[in-house]
Amino acid sequence: MHDVVILGGGPGGYEAALVARKAGADVTLVERHGLGGNAVLTDVVPSKTVIATAEWRTIAERAPELGIVAEDGAPVRTRVDLAAVNARVRALVARQSEDIEARLSSEGVRLVRGAGRLTAERAVEVEGETITGDAVLLALGARPRVLASAAPDGERILSWTDLYALEKLPEHLVVVGSGVTGAEFAEAYALLGSRVTLIASGDRVLPREDPEASAMITAVFRERGMELVGGRAAAVSRTDDAVVVTLEDGREVRGSHCLMAVGSVPNTDGVGLEEAGVRLDERGYIAVDKVSRTSAQGVYAAGDCTGVLPLASVAAAQGRIAMAHALGDAVRPLHLGHMASTVFTAPEIATVGASEADLKARGIFYRVERLDLARNPRAKMLGIDQGFVKVFGHTVTGHVLGAVIVGSRASEHIYALSLAVANRLTVDQVADTFTVYPSLSGTSSEVARRLHGMREDGPHGT
Incomplete structure (x- = not known):
């Protein structure tokens, strides 16, 4: 029998908890927000729900191409009620988080609410309690990167975590960042009915994807009326009803709202990592090997806090591998060459x-x-x-x-x-x-x- 302490309830944390319980370990999982982590609460599940909604709208409007027409012969037209869309998103997120919590509870995982802090000797302090284990897994996640010159205010200047509180569709959404997050949201809101301007630092969106695939998506964006602007954003300011994005070369792009999609930073500050001997790399991510070990004995890490690859599937794999290694099971080290990934554009x-x-x-x-x-x-x-x-x-x-x-x-x-x-x-x-x-x-x-x-x-x- 072993004691395992997991700090963080995202995919890396809850998947690790299930593996450890199956192996017979006593597991305590500490989470400060809700089960599911960013993947369920603010990122993958909500964003892909919005994207799926946008896709359904395009399917409905293409119905006449398949011979499905309105009874009066008029074109099929739809309107998006963003308040209703986001209410459904929030309800779905809550249900998914509750399902994960119920599964963990049914498997005998002890759940502790609160902000944990790692201490020496493989221990976590949370709400005045010290919980020790033979192994500790850090699944701390990440948060949107914030530029001091473009800090989100939750109303006009937004991070992707702010989008689900919007009640009305942005009239003109300016998206800063043409990576996966920026491209997905830019297209989703364009399909929902917003005018969208996407600011890309290169000559095409999704520059890290297959060039032919990236070129196709770039062309699709333009065909759908999206404006693509080359350049880097230096600052974002706002008035009562508008935003102004200033580029490094002095040009200005005006819109009603701005989404900042400029990457993430790990949640590795303020949780006692360095004091406990956990080494961070130059970017602030936890350094791990291919079986998720950190530099501190008995301490493992999984997910976005490691900077390995920001995918929920990778986080889950890291968590499972960590527990297999810690508990003496057969281990297959993480092989990123076998990982599949998807950009959920259309x-x-x-x-x-x-x-x-x-x-x-x-x-x-x-x-x-x-x-x-x-x-x-x-x-x-x-x-x-x-x-x-x-x-x-x-x-x-x-x-x-x-x-x-x-x-x-x-x-x-x-x-x-x-x-x-x-x-x-x-x-x-x-x-x-x-x-x-x-x-x-x-x-x-x-x-x-x-x-x-x-x-x-x-x-x-x-």
């Missing part, structure tokens, strides 16, 4: 494995095949005319090295290719696996078939 961008830029940089012999989803019969039935599937295959071994899917529900369809990457399947094994006809996943199979025999073709793309 269309979505889902990726897994190596990128083409990475393959080129490493000098790996590979070949790439790509097919547009518009050729897929199921896509035609559903009215999907954007997106593609791209697969990278090793020209020597035939293994699937990576993949990119751009399209509706790409986050669902990437799973088969994730299995291929994680289990070192060959393109022929993927091609020989039956798919349903008609199905969107059939395109992945067809791309794999096109890579058959690539070893005889010699190296490509290097």
Whole structure:
């Protein structure tokens, strides 16, 4: 029997708690806000709910293309009640958090409310109580990065955590930041009906994604009427009913509201980490190895506070790995090369494995095949005319090295290719696996078939 103390109830924390209980440990989880962490309370669940709502609006307005028209023959028009949207978001978030709490309680996890602080000898102080354990897991999360010259006020200048309190749709939303958060919210609010201006530091949105996928989303944004402005924001000011974003070159962008999406900072200050021997890197993140160990004996860390990769799935994996290691179970170290991720724009961008830029940089012999989803019969039935599937295959071994899917529900369809990457399947094994006809996943199979025999073709793309 072991005692485990977990500081933080996000994906890294609650997944670790479940693993530890299954292994027979006594588990105490300390959380100051609510179960689920940022992923449930302020980030993934609420943001993707808003995005799903925006997507439903576009589906409704495209109904006439499929032969569904209003009885009076008028165009299908919709209006967004943002107060109702956000009320649903808040209710869904509360329900999800309650479900996680109920699951942990049913598994015998002791829950302690309050702000914990790490002390020496693998102990956590919270609300005057000292809780010790054979292992401590830090799942502290992160918060929106705030620029002193553009501090959110919760009314006109907003972080993404402020959006769910809005009662009315912003007339003109200026989004600062063209990474995942900025791109997702910019498109969601554009689809909901706001005029949107997106300020991007580069020549395209989502600069870290596959260049072809990024270029497609950039083009889609422009086609939908979004204004893209190149530059970096230096400051944001406001009047009673407007905001002014001043760029570094002196230009000004005016709107009714401004969303600051300029990254996150870890919640690692003020919780006694350095005093307890936990090393932080130069950015303030907790330094961990591939089994989630910190520099302090018996202390592990998981999630956004580690700076490894800001994904809920990565946080959960880190938490599970930490508990397996701490409790003597078999451990498979974290392998980011097997992680799948999705940008929830419309269309979505889902990726897994190596990128083409990475393959080129490493000098790996590979070949790439790509097919547009518009050729897929199921896509035609559903009215999907954007997106593609791209697969990278090793020209020597035939293994699937990576993949990119751009399209509706790409986050669902990437799973088969994730299995291929994680289990070192060959393109022929993927091609020989039956798919349903008609199905969107059939395109992945067809791309794999096109890579058959690539070893005889010699190296490509290097």
